[in-house]
Amino acid sequence: MSENSFAIYARGLSKRYGRSWALAGVDLCVEAGRALVVAGRNGSGKSTLLRLLAGSLRPDQGELRIFGDERRKGRAALVAHAAFLYETLTGLENLQVVARFLHKPSGRADLEPLLDRVGLAKRGDDPVQSYSAGMRKRLSIARALLQDAPIVLLDEPYGQIDPPGFAWIDALIGQLRAQGKTVVLASHQVERLAGLCDRALLLESGRAVWSGSAAELPAAFARLEGQRRERMAG
Amino acid sequence: MNQVIAALRKELLLGWRGRAQAMAVIVFGSTLLLLLSFAVGPNATALRQLSGGFLWVSLLFASTLSLAESFRQEREQRALEGLLLLGAHPAALFYGKALANWLQLFVVGAALVPVMIVLYDPGLSGIGRLLGVLALGTAALSAPGTLHAGLAAQVRAQQVLLPLLLFPLMVPVLIASVRASSLLLLGDPMGQAASWALLLVACNGIFWPLCGLLFGYVIEE
Numbered sequence: 001m002s003e004n005s006f007a008i009y010a011r012g013l014s015k016r017y018g019r020s021w022a023l024a025g026v027d028l029c030v031e032a033g034r035a036l037v038v039a040g041r042n043g044s045g046k047s048t049l050l051r052l053l054a055g056s057l058r059p060d061q062g063e064l065r066i067f068g069d070e071r072r073k074g075r076a077a078l079v080a081h082a083a084f085l086y087e088t089l090t091g092l093e094n095l096q097v098v099a100r101f102l103h104k105p106s107g108r109a110d111l112e113p114l115l116d117r118v119g120l121a122k123r124g125d126d127p128v129q130s131y132s133a134g135m136r137k138r139l140s141i142a143r144a145l146l147q148d149a150p151i152v153l154l155d156e157p158y159g160q161i162d163p164p165g166f167a168w169i170d171a172l173i174g175q176l177r178a179q180g181k182t183v184v185l186a187s188h189q190v191e192r193l194a195g196l197c198d199r200a201l202l203l204e205s206g207r208a209v210w211s212g213s214a215a216e217l218p219a220a221f222a223r224l225e226g227q228r229r230e231r232m233a234g
Numbered sequence: 235m236n237q238v239i240a241a242l243r244k245e246l247l248l249g250w251r252g253r254a255q256a257m258a259v260i261v262f263g264s265t266l267l268l269l270l271s272f273a274v275g276p277n278a279t280a281l282r283q284l285s286g287g288f289l290w291v292s293l294l295f296a297s298t299l300s301l302a303e304s305f306r307q308e309r310e311q312r313a314l315e316g317l318l319l320l321g322a323h324p325a326a327l328f329y330g331k332a333l334a335n336w337l338q339l340f341v342v343g344a345a346l347v348p349v350m351i352v353l354y355d356p357g358l359s360g361i362g363r364l365l366g367v368l369a370l371g372t373a374a375l376s377a378p379g380t381l382h383a384g385l386a387a388q389v390r391a392q393q394v395l396l397p398l399l400l401f402p403l404m405v406p407v408l409i410a411s412v413r414a415s416s417l418l419l420l421g422d423p424m425g426q427a428a429s430w431a432l433l434l435v436a437c438n439g440i441f442w443p444l445c446g447l448l449f450g451y452v453i454e455e
Contacts, residue, residue: 086248
């Protein structure tokens with residue numbers, strides 16, 4: 001396949017914060033409609049990778065193409081640690097702001113089904129500052145779904161969500177895949193995502209140390225942790 | 235244009251929700267006017283002559299509060315970054331925010347005028363045209379103010395940095411606004427107020443397109 005036929009194509013992708021490299025020479029190819037899980041310890045570069053893919057950050061080195069194009073903004077919907085929400089506006093008003101920028105219908109009737117889909121139908125008229133962290137995450141997901149971008153980037157999708165909500169996230173990933181979306185997830189839930197994704201990438205200190213089938217991710221992750229423990233002991 | 239309207243609607247909604255903050259800015263400006271009147275003392279002539287200058291100095295200081303506030307929510311949850319990721323044009327975000335800031339500064343200025351009249355007694359003859367100067371001066375303040383508030387919002391020492399960046403740039407705007415206001419309030423036998431107002435129009439003609447152009451560089455990584 002040529003580099004332009006991939007949904008995401010990255011070669012030697014690097015990002016530096018000050019003097020330290022958050023991401024160093026990562027290669028990545030994701031076919032359209034596939035799901036990739038990016039795993040690694042805290043500070044391994046997962047969130048930086050997703051922010052680079054979304055267009056929130058500019059790479060310091062390397063090449064990055066989204067559907068063969070270097071333009072990234074508006075082509076991937078990102079659910080990040082920061083919820084991109086306005087605290088004093090209600091959940092519905094936050095979605096209306098997004099809908100207006102996207103030139104989409106922004107009436108109550110147009111957006112209530114989306115609030116219902118993320119389980120916030122009864123809290124849509126409450127200001128976001130009264131929401132719990134999990135509810136903010138759900139609204140952030142609704143915001144990304146409204147964008148309806150061909151690529152969906154989910155940074156720690158299970159973070160702040162209560163355990164019963166995990167199954168809802170699983171179903172959401174399935175729905176996105178059924179719609180033909182390309183999904184990239186950064187998560188510590190390697191066992192859970194092994195069955196939901198096609199491919200996996202393991203990052204350590206900003207470097208890609210393993211890539212392969214998502215089904216093999218738990219074993220690869222355990223192997224890497226074992227090697228780390230041996231290094232620490234030695 | 236649709237994105238500018240969307241950004242303006244968002245700003246007006248946020249402004250309405252944060253109207254208590256706008257009230258606090260008006261109270262701050264009024265307090266400054268009161269303190270400055272104490273500094274001059276019970277000299278009615280001096281108070282009258284300085285009324286225009288003190289109005290604009292109070293408005294300039296009060297503006298740093300409202301301009302900084304306009305970026306607080308954008309920073310808290312990285313909401314501005316979220317809008318940029320949707321593909322929103324930085325210039326559209328700038329013009330929406332700058333227009334809303336202009337409106338807010340004009341309302342603050344208009345609210346300070348009666349306080350200034352009560353404290354400094356400059357008369358009521360030029361009040362109508364003073365509001366016109368207020369509209370021009372606050373416009374010339376809001377465009378670079380929004381740009382610099384966006385720049386200052388990227389760092390921790392925002393409250394210190396914003397006046398340091400903004401005030402030197404505001405010198406010509408301040409001089410023109412004070413001169414035009416004073417002439418309108420105290421009498422303008424030579425018709426000089428119009429030329430100072432023209433200088434404000436020229437400042438707006440430079441600031442608004444230039445700041446719109448630069449805003450993208452300020453807020454993007």
